[in-house]
Amino acid sequence: MMGAGKTTIGRHLARRLKKRFVDCDHEVEARTGVRIPVIFEIEGEQGFRRREAQVLQELTAGHGMILATGGGVVLNPENRARLAQTGLVIYLCVPPGELFARTRRDRNRPLLQVADPQAKLAELYAQRDPLYREIADIVIEGGGKTPLGMALLLEEEIGHRCGHST
Numbered sequence: 001m002m003g004a005g006k007t008t009i010g011r012h013l014a015r016r017l018k019k020r021f022v023d024c025d026h027e028v029e030a031r032t033g034v035r036i037p038v039i040f041e042i043e044g045e046q047g048f049r050r051r052e053a054q055v056l057q058e059l060t061a062g063h064g065m066i067l068a069t070g071g072g073v074v075l076n077p078e079n080r081a082r083l084a085q086t087g088l089v090i091y092l093c094v095p096p097g098e099l100f101a102r103t104r105r106d107r108n109r110p111l112l113q114v115a116d117p118q119a120k121l122a123e124l125y126a127q128r129d130p131l132y133r134e135i136a137d138i139v140i141e142g143g144g145k146t147p148l149g150m151a152l153l154l155e156e157e158i159g160h161r162c163g164h165s166t
Helices: 006-017 024-032 036-059 077-086 096-103 117-135 147-161
Strands: 020-023 065-068 090-093 138-141
Touching (some): 006 020, 006 065, 006 147, 020 024, 024 036, 036 077, 096 117, 138 147
Parallel strands (some): 090 138
16 A cells, blocks of 8 residues: 555665565656656556556566565556566555555655545555455554564565575
8 A cells, every 4th residue: 555665664675685676656757757646647547557567567577676566556457466476475554544644745646636635545445455465475564663673574474484584
């Protein structure tokens, strides 16, 4: 979900595991030369989702990286299948109230530029949470830990899943 800390935690985890870190949203911006709100303004959400799916397909063809996806990537069944087939999927689950506290002043989130962003976050959570849970190998209930603390927890969980301690 947007505001869950995917980028910050992903960077910490990549450093700890000595892997390359890639943020799918940043990659879309780098390739288009504009910020995501501009893509939404010009092409709408559907145009952005097409670009996101294309970048995701290219990025998941690689190996040995920690990839942070955009919050809505799971809306596309092909994206979900691609993620499930190509790597270990981690879902950072953060309740809508906390997501609102983290994102309420962030103008770089086009879906939240509405009259009631808190209600919109609750709606997005209700829509996306089951989709994340459908493909997640690891579900971490977020909140209450620092990003580094979350990365340490994930490092330990990944170590257990890979059959060795980290």
